[in-house]
Amino acid sequence: MNRTLSALLSGTIFGAGLAVAQMTNPAKVLGFLDAAGAWDPSLAFVMGAALLVSAIAYRVRGYTAQAANGIDTRLLAGACLFGLGWGLAGFCPGPAIASLVTGSGKVALFVASMVVGMGVYHLVLEQPGRAARSANHAA
Amino acid sequence: MTEFTPVSAAIGGLLIGLAAALLLFANGRVAGISGILGQAMWPEAGDERGWRIAFIAGLPIGAVIVAQVGGPLETQIDASLPMLVLAGLFVGFGTRLGNGCTSGHGVCGMSRGSTRSVAATLAFMAVAGATVFVVRHVLGASA
Numbered sequence: 014m015n016r017t018l019s020a021l022l023s024g025t026i027f028g029a030g031l032a033v034a035q036m037t038n039p040a041k042v043l044g045f046l047d048a049a050g051a052w053d054p055s056l057a058f059v060m061g062a063a064l065l066v067s068a069i070a071y072r073v074r075g076y077t078a079q080a081a082n083g084i085d086t087r088l089l090a091g092a093c094l095f096g097l098g099w100g101l102a103g104f105c106p107g108p109a110i111a112s113l114v115t116g117s118g119k120v121a122l123f124v125a126s127m128v129v130g131m132g133v134y135h136l137v138l139e140q141p142g143r144a145a146r147s148a149n150h151a152a
Numbered sequence: 153m154t155e156f157t158p159v160s161a162a163i164g165g166l167l168i169g170l171a172a173a174l175l176l177f178a179n180g181r182v183a184g185i186s187g188i189l190g191q192a193m194w195p196e197a198g199d200e201r202g203w204r205i206a207f208i209a210g211l212p213i214g215a216v217i218v219a220q221v222g223g224p225l226e227t228q229i230d231a232s233l234p235m236l237v238l239a240g241l242f243v244g245f246g247t248r249l250g251n252g253c254t255s256g257h258g259v260c261g262m263s264r265g266s267t268r269s270v271a272a273t274l275a276f277m278a279v280a281g282a283t284v285f286v287v288r289h290v291l292g293a294s295a
Contacts (some may be wrong), residue, residue, distance in 0.1 A: 019178030025217070027171035027255075032218035032225055032289040034164020035157065040228035044154040046277075047285040053154045058161035059168065063222060066169025068263035070176050076264055079219050084271045087226020091250020092257070098242030100283025102231045105254040106247060107185040110208060110241075111215040119229045124202065124252035128193065130244020131186070133170035135194045138249065 028111040034059040037112045038101025046100055160224070171258055178204055184256020185211075186247035250276075 034060060035041045044053035099105050104112070105122050114121045172183040181188075181203070192204035219225040229237060247253040250260060250272055257276075261269020 016179050017206045018203045019174060020181075021206035021210045021213075023171045023175040023178070023183065024207035025171075025214040026174065027185075027207075027212075027213035027216050028212070028214025029254060030164045030167030030171060030213040031165060031211070032208070033223055034155075035160050036201050036225070038154070038165065038224070038226050038228055040226075040230065041154045043230075043284055046280050047288055048281060049285055049289055051213075053156055055154075055161040056156045058158045059165040059235025062162040063168040063172070063259045064165075064263045066166055066189060067172045068201040070169070071171030071260075071264040074176055076176065077280055083272075084268055088250050088268055088272055089275050091246045092230065092244050092272040092275035093279045094246030094248055095249075095253060096246075096279025097283050098239040098246060100184050100280035101242070101287065102239035103229070103236075104239070105185075106243065107211060107253070107255050108177070108187060110185070110189070111211040111289060112225075114212040114216045114219070115224050115225060115227045117227055117229070119231075119233070119236055120227060123229075123236045123243075126237045126240025127244035128189075130241040130246075131190045131193060131248050133241070134245045134246075135190070139194070 029061075030059075031108050035098065036105075036108045037115075039108075041056045041103075042105075043100075043103040043109070046103075166261060168255075169263075172255075172263075182256060182260045183207075183221055184251040184252050187251065187256055190248050207211075226266075231259070 027083060034056070036056065041053065044051065044057065045056035066110050093110050102123055105109075106127060110122060113124060154208045175181050175183045188204045188207055191285040192201050192208060195201050215225060229236070243253075252269065252272060257269040262273055
């Protein structure tokens with residue numbers, strides 16, 4: 014299958030899954046994250062089912078993780094910042110992008126801010142890092 | 153407050169897992185949405201944009217299809233506009249810094265047994281839970 018077409022199909026199935034599971038509804042996501050309130054455990058079922066299928070696929074494919082550079086500050090700081098944003102809005106990247114179809118200005122605002130956040134990362138942390146690496150190569 | 157919906161949740165999860173399996177077998181890629189979006193916007197040398205843009209475009213298409221066949225597409229957002237901006241900035245910056253989000257670390261990474269992904273998932277789940285606790289039960293925003 015054409016690689017662009019297969020990616021489009023994968024994204025479409027992914028988006029359909031998010032919608033069916035109602036992960037596109039921040040109120041539902043926050044209900045899951047709010048264990049001290051009227052807890053809605055639904056999203057544990059989303060995660061469990063997704064993990065089951067995906068784990069079989071990775072096993073069949075024999076995919077092994079690349080030599081990871083371990084658990085570092087960067088990974089944990091990034092995960093914590095993401096968790097903070099996720100807890101404040103109830104949106105993580107996939108559901109936010111899928112929810113753009115609702116035409117909601119709030120969704121668009123969140124997605125735009127998310128892209129800006131990615132751009133800030135790229136400008137502040139990735140560009141200087143790459144420049145430093147090429148400088149090292151040159152030296 | 154939302155209803156507990158285990159069946160639709162599990163069906164949605166199966167679809168997400170199938171989508172990740174398809175991208176793995178057909179493209180040899182991990183279905184990590186923040187990484188795919190970030191590299192589509194700011195590709196490094198050798199990063200192909202075509203399949204990434206196609207994958208991202210598929211997400212809303214899938215949601216539309218579900219809505220067309222009468223599925224749920226309710227989006228209740230209680231956060232204020234400034235809060236949405238702040239949250240979006242954190243999610244965008246944090247997922248790129250930490251190299252993944254719910255899909256890349258939470259589903260794909262954990263399912264292939266990556267310790268980095270397990271650590272990241274525990275961290276973002278814990279912080280998200282703590283954030284909701286503070287917002288709803290300490291600051292007392294409406295739940």
